[in-house]
């Protein structure tokens with residue numbers, strides 16, 4: 001590394017050399033002492049000028065750059081061509097600024113997400129509350145026709161249930177986001193779990209005339225998991241498939257093994273998801289426009305919760321779909337280490 005001291009020594013030596021040359025050339029005309037003083041002064045002025053450029057000017061540039069940063073301009077770059085101490089300091093400050101810029105961007109994204117979340121929660125809470133209020137007011141102002149009042153109260157009841165579910169889901173999602181939801185991990189057979197959850201859906205699919213197939217291997221596919229939470233994921237995926245697959249369609253619940261991992265997938269022949277919507281499908285409160293207008297009901301938190309649960313198991317959640325051509329949702333988990341009983 002070219003040290004600043006080496007440069008300073010080089011400058012001082014050059015200035016001394018200039019002084020000696022000057023001294024020799026002035027010696028005869030001015031006399032020995034005067035020539036020596038004059039040459040010394042010229043050498044010092046030269047050395048001071050060069051050192052000023054080398055150190056003070058660069059430090060001043062550094063301070064000016066930091067002033068810009070302090071003024072809020074995080075795009076400032078202080079880059080230095082030198083690799084002496086000041087150059088090193090400049091590079092370190094530049095790296096610090098880069099980290100600062102990245103952290104700032106991350107904070108901005110979080111803030112944006114938080115704002116969107118608050119707006120979504122307020123919207124989702126306001127809609128059912130407004131309709132409950134409206135129905136109760138007309139029921140109270142009604143002429144006592146019990147059948148009419150009853151219909152209004154039924155709507156209120158339905159909306160209250162929706163609100164209660166929304167609050168429960170939000171509570172769960174916020175606990176998942178902050179790692180506060182308790183998980184009880186143990187060895188769980190993914191195949192047995194999928195079989196149980198699938199059984200609970202058979203009647204619902206039969207009622208909707210959907211052809212439901214469970215495609216499970218002989219293998220147990222043991223994973224280390226919280227069975228209840230994982231069951232909730234499969235329930236959510238089958239529930240979505242049931243809602244978004246029209247009558248006459250088919251749904252397949254399949255478990256299989258890949259390299260070191262267990263895979264569970266729900267494959268449907270329903271309405272599918274467009275390429276534009278696909279990247280946002282696991283976002284909280286995401287609804288496709290179609291499902292909103294058709295009023296298919298949900299709160300839009302189910303898939304966000306599924307993804308958070310799977311990620312708490314160190315697993316991956318995936319989706320493949322094309323608009324109008326069905327969807328496949330799957331999660332992958334590491335297989336539990338096999339215990340050798342011999």
Ligand SMILES: Nc1ncnc2c1ncn2[C@@H]1O[C@H](COP(=O)(O)OP(=O)(O)OP(=O)(O)O)[C@@H](O)[C@H]1O
Nearest residue numbers: 240244272286287288291298299300301302303327
């Ligand atoms: N199998 C699927 N086929 C087509 N679209 C789907 C499917 N699963 C989910 N979606 C789309 O993704 C959106 C978000 O799904 P998610 O499960 O998060 O919420 P939801 O079902 O609307 O409500 P919730 O599950 O909270 O009751 C759905 O509203 C729907 O538009």
Ligand SMILES: [Mg+2]
Nearest residue numbers: 240298302303
């Ligand atoms: Mg859902």
